[in-house]
Amino acid sequence: MKKILAPLLVLVFLAACSPGSPTPVAASLSVDYTFATASWLADLYTCAGKIDLVSEQRAADSFDPQANLALRLGAPSGLSTPSYQIGSEDLLVVVNKVTPVTSLTTEQAAGLFSGRITDWGQIDPGKSGAVQPWVFPAGEDVEQLFEQAVLGGTPVSSQARLASTPDEMSQAIAADPNAVGILPRHWKAGDVTAVLTAASVPVLALTPAQPDPGVAGLIACLQSK
Numbered sequence: 001m002k003k004i005l006a007p008l009l010v011l012v013f014l015a016a017c018s019p020g021s022p023t024p025v026a027a028s029l030s031v032d033y034t035f036a037t038a039s040w041l042a043d044l045y046t047c048a049g050k051i052d053l054v055s056e057q058r059a060a061d062s063f064d065p066q067a068n069l070a071l072r073l074g075a076p077s078g079l080s081t082p083s084y085q086i087g088s089e090d091l092l093v094v095v096n097k098v099t100p101v102t103s104l105t106t107e108q109a110a111g112l113f114s115g116r117i118t119d120w121g122q123i124d125p126g127k128s129g130a131v132q133p134w135v136f137p138a139g140e141d142v143e144q145l146f147e148q149a150v151l152g153g154t155p156v157s158s159q160a161r162l163a164s165t166p167d168e169m170s171q172a173i174a175a176d177p178n179a180v181g182i183l184p185r186h187w188k189a190g191d192v193t194a195v196l197t198a199a200s201v202p203v204l205a206l207t208p209a210q211p212d213p214g215v216a217g218l219i220a221c222l223q224s225k
Contacts, residue, residue, distance in 0.1 A: 027051070027052060028051065028052035028053070028054060029048070029051055029052070029053055029054070029068040029069060029214070029215065029218070030053075030054045030055075030056075030064065030066075030067045030068050030069075031044065031053055031054065031055040031056070031067060031068065031069045031070070031071070032055075032056055032057075032058050032063045032064055032067045032069075032070040032071070033055060033056075033057055033058070033070070033071040033072070034057070034058065034059065034060050034071065034072045034073065034140060034141050034142070035057055035140070035142075035165055035166060035187075036072070036073050036089065036140070036141055036142045036166075036184045036186075036187070037071040037072060037073065037089075037141075037203055038057065039184075039186040039187075040071055040086065040087060040203060040222065041055065043221075043222055043225045044071075044218070044222060046221075047218050047221035047222055047225075048218060051214065051218070059137065059139035059140055060072045060073075060076065060139060060140055060141035060144065061076075061139040062139060063206075065208060066208060067208070068207070068208075068215055069205055069206070069207060069215060069218070069219075070205070070206040070207075071086075071203065071204070071205055071206075072141045072203075072204055072206065073089055073091075073141040073142055073145055073184070073201050073202070073203060073204070074141060074144070074145045074201045074202060074204065075202075075204060076141075076144075079206075081206060081207060081208055081209065082206070082207050082209070082210060082211065083204045083205065083206045083207075084204065084205045084207075084219050084223070085202045085203065085204060085205075085223070086203050086204070086205050086219065086222040086223050086225075087202070087203035087222075087225075088200060088201065088202055088203060089184050089185060089186060089200070089201055089202075089203055090184070090185040090197050090199070090200050090201075091142060091145060091146050091149065091182060091183075091184060091185075091197070091198045091199045091200075091201065092182070092183050092184070092185055092188060092194040092196065092197060092198065093109050093150075093180065093181070093182060093194070093195055093196040093198055094169075094170075094173055094180070094181050094182070094183050094188065094192040094193060094194050094195065095173065095179065095180050095181075095192065095193055095195050096173055096174060096175075096176060096177045096178075096179055096191065096192065096193070097174070097191045097192060097193050098177050099120070099127065099177055099178075099193065100124055100126055100127050101120065101123055101124050101127065101195060102193070102195060103195050103196065104123070104195045104196040105196070106149075106150055106196065106198065108123055109150050109180075109196050109198060110150050110151055110152070110154065112131050112133055112180050113133045113135065113150065113151060113156055113157060113160065113180070114151060114154045114155065114156065114157055115133075115157030115158065115159060117131060118130060118131055119131060120178065129177065129178040130178055131178060131180060132159070132161065132176055132178050132179045132180070133156070133157055133159065133160040133161070133179075133180050133181070134160065134161050134162075134163050134169055134172050134173065134179055134180070134181035134182070135156055135160045135161075135162060135163070135181070135182060136162070136163060136164075136169070136182065137162060137164065142182060142184055143182070145199060145201050146182050146198055146199065148199075149198050149199035150198050150199075163181065166183055166184065166187035169181050169182065169183055169187075170183065170187070170188075170189055170190040170192055171190065173190075173191075173192045174190045174191040174192055182198070185197075205219050205222060207219075
């Protein structure tokens with residue numbers, strides 16, 4: 001069953017500047033982004049046009065507070081600066097393609113990642129094997145939102161292994177028929193099967209203050225894609 005995160009913030013869409021109005025545009029802008037939002041970079045550079053973008057991938061809890069723009073999934077706790085929705089993303093629970101389990105409930109997923117379910121036979125009598133959960137580092141937005149949607153404050157199993165990138169996650173799941181992991185839908189690839197859409201979350205553009213016309217125009221362009 002799809003579980004949608006409760007709205008964390010009222011998201012405001014920006015209107016583009018009226019035709020013919022001169023808009024001052026910065027020569028360069030700094031942009032931080034998480035690996036989960038890397039799929040939006042191509043549109044970002046297209047929208048930027050002649051603006052020089054200096055982009056850097058960071059964990060969601062390591063953004064530069066002075067960056068002109070930051071892209072992440074969902075709103076962080078205690079957000080007090082402006083944010084604007086530029087898209088949406090699904091968080092998927094994925095397994096090896098040979099695993100006979102074809103779907104999971106949120107409760108079953110919580111059991112797998114918390115360690116309450118340690119053998120696949122507890123879910124499907126036709127399959128046995130020690131469950132090997134894979135997660136992302138705690139500072140990543142996708143991990144924070146997954147834990148909020150599925151685990152609800154329950155700690156991740158001490159047996160969970162860490163993947164630092166979506167590619168590493170995909171490869172780990174594809175190599176182990178007993179593995180279970182997490183991927184943003186835009187990053188689903190390889191020999192893995194999605195068995196649960198754990199949450200649907202907004203892709204946000206954050207600014208340290210009210211955006212100037214150049215940044216506002218860039219965000220409005222992203223919203224139109």
